[in-house]
Amino acid sequence: MDFETVMQELENLGKERTKKIYISNGAHEPLFGVATGAMKPMAKKIKINQPLAEKLYSTGNYDAMYFAGIIADPKAMTESDYDRWIDGAYFYMLSDYVVAVTLSESDIAQDVADKWIASGDELKMSAGWSCYCWLLGNRSDHEFSESKISTMLDMVKNMIHHSPERTKSAMNNFLYTVGVSFLPLHEKAVTTAKEVGIVEVKRDKKKSSFLNAYENIQKEIDRDRLGFKRKYVRC
Template identity: 60%
Template sequence: MKIDFELVMEELEKLSSERTKKIYIGQGAKEPLFGVATGAMKPLDKKYHGNQELANELYASGNYDAMYLAGVIANVETMSEDNFDKWMESAYFHMISDYIVAVTLAETSFAQEVADRWIKTEKELYMSAGFSCYCWLLGNQSDDVFDTVKLSKMLDEVKANIHSAPNRARYAMNSFVAAVGVSYLLLHEKAYEVAQEIGEIDVYRDDKKLKVSSAENEIKKAIDKNRIGFKRKNVRC
């Protein structure tokens, strides 16, 4: 049975708050949006999870909250690489590229191939989504699904290029080094060395410098808490 898109949008709007809306706008979201806390979407996820037709409608609406819900309920088994390319075309800021598109992509069988392709575009949000996808993958999947040589080369490339990379790409590249150092045992030591060489990175939002924890600091915290090798049970909540 086809779900009424407008009714779902009404359900979503009822969960909104002005405070949350202001927070999202401060992060870079634009109208249209309602301002729905992600945790408040859980009842809608339970109700509509796996309905890809609805997910596509929600994402295409351009409403930030609807786009987020689309990623939450998406049926990744039915999505193609082309679907994700189309989603990326509408990803206008990092919360969409890195926390909707990249997270959803990380649950597919072709995640690495798409992430590699996006990274090579050298477009800011595509690169950010690509490296972010690897962060989600590394923190969830077993080490044996990754190519150690490939990840090692990626660390070298990040070390050489991070400080000249586009703004949000720098943030995701920093997170990638931390993710390798924390969650991929075979390259833990190399990632830590790379993180030390990279040092602090500069990331800006509206010409304001953001406070960003260095990859070295993130790996060090994991070492202190005995969390090296950490894997989360799920990618999408």
């Protein structure tokens, strides 16, 4: 399938209701409003196609950018490719669910995520923390430095309440993910989550969200889901 065919197919799959939901979450034109599940048949046909992914991502069309993440070749992308993608990610559904997810399947994931976390830019920081969530929820515990993840838990404790809104959300998710999916630091994550308490995330034109990583970790403990790992990161 070539670029024009994919764009036409995405347009055909668009739904006005889905488009409104995406816009209410921060997406803007151009977009068609394609449900992510509706992209699967097309993704199966194309499989991996990095040149096509690059072309789709550069359109600025939300649905095309999302689909680009599904067919991208994470290991073929360089650090500058990821930087270009994060620069084009204008809201959190792109930064955290397209760019961070794609990055998490690459060999340079932690190095790039570390730089983004240190950047001071809201969506880069959010993508960096989110990337670690995808990594910790999928890869074996021994692939991570325990002391590094421990230091990151301390960063969350000290910085979460003063961080930008989207970054707060991703940091809170990191706390939860370490508590559930990274067994060596489960206890520390639980203690840290308790100390952090409730995190308020303010949102444009919507009510604030109140996040509680401690409660959510407890729910997973009750469900006997400690040590949970995803088989796949990308859909």
